[in-house]
C-alpha cells in the first residue's frame with residue numbers, strides 16, 4: 316500500500332479518536348494528524364514521501380546514512396559498545412563540541428562572540444568556531460559577514476521568527492521553504508555569504524512540523540536540521556543520524572518526522588541537566604542553573620560535558636542565546652573559562668555543526684581534518700541604512716554590505732526591492 320494511502324487511513328482513524336481525546340492530549344493528536352497528512356500539503360515538493368522503515372546497520376552505512384540508534388561512529392562496533400574498554404573508546408572517537416547561538420547578530424552580541432572565540436584553537440591548531448542560526452529582524456549583516464570571514468558557520472533560523480509555536484507546528488513545506496529560503500537570499504546579498512556554505516537550519520522555538528520541516532530542508536539543499544531535543548538519549552547521548560530510516564528519538568516537541576528522507580541529517584539537541592535534575596535543550600532554558608558564581612557555573616558545564624566525554628563521545632552541544640550572558644554577572648566569564656578549559660584537551664574539537672558532521676560521516680583516527688577550513692575572505696563595504704518595513708510602516712535601521720535595500724527585506728521581498 317502506498318504510504319499516502321496508509322497515512323490517509325491513519326488520519327481518518329486519528330480524527331475519529333480525536334473527538335474523544337482529553338484536552339491535554341488534543342494538541343498532541345492534532346499535531347500527529349497534521350504530520351500524517353503531510354504529503355498532501357507538500358505544495359512544492361516533487362517527491363511523494365514514503366513511510367520510513369526500521370533502520371539496520373546492514374542497510375544504512377556511512378558516509379551518507381546513519382541509524383539513530385548507532386552509538387559509535389563505526390557501525391561495526393554496534394551492539395559491542397560495552398565490550399570496548401574505556402581507553403579504547405577514547406582513542407576511537409574524538410569529542411566534538413558544537414557551540415551555537417540563535418537569533419539576530421548585533422553590535423553588542425558580536426563583541427561578545429568576538430571575545431569568546433578570541434585565541435581559542437583546536438588540537439590541530441585551527442581556530443575553534445561556532446554556528447550562528449540567524450533570524451532576520453535586527454540582524455547586522457556587516458557583523459554576520461565578519462563572523463563568516465572569521466570561519467564561523469552561518470546557518471538559518473527563518474526571516475520572521477514567526478508568531479509563536481502554532482505557526483511553525485502547522486507550517487507547510489512551502490511556508491518553511493519560503494521563510495528559510497528568503498533568509499538564505501538575504502544572507503547572500505547583504506552579508507556576502509556563499510549559499511553553498513549554508514548547510515543547516517534550526518526552527519524558531521525548536522518547533523518542527525513533522526515531515527514538512529525535513530522535506531523543506533531537503534528541497535532547500537540543506538544538509539541538516541538541529542531543532543530536535545532529546546531527553547531520553549542523554550546517557551549515553553545520541554549521535555547525529557540521517558532520516559533514511561525511522562528515528563528512535565523521543566519526540567519532545569512534536570510532530571516529529573516518520574517519512575524516509577534520505578540524506579537529511581538530524582543533529583539532535585542532547586539536553587543538559589540542571590541542578591535539580593530537569594532537562595533543558597538550551598543552556599538559557601535551564602530552570603535551575605547553578606548559583607551566579609564562576610566556579611559553580613564552570614563545574615556544572617563540566618558535569619554536562621563529561622556525560623559525553625566519559626561515555627560514547629557523542630558531540631556535545633552548547634546551545635544558547637547571547638542574552639544569557641547578561642542574565643547573570645558571571646555567565647560570560649564562566650562560559651569563556653570553560654571554552655578555554657576545553658581547548659586544553661588533546662582530543663576535543665570545537666567546530667560548527669556542519670564541520671562536525673563531516674567527521675561523523677567519515678570518522679578517522681588521529682587528526683579529524685586534513686587542513687583548516689578555508690576562510691571565505693569576502694569583501695564587505697559597510698553601509699548603514701534607514702528603510703521602511705512595509706508590513707508595519709516602521710523604520711528599521713540596518714547595516715549591510717555594499718548597498719542599501721529600497722525597503723526593509725522581508726518575506727515575499729527578501730531583497731527589499733522597490734515595489
Ligand SMILES: [Zn+2]
Nearest residue numbers: 417418519520
Ligand atoms: Zn530563535
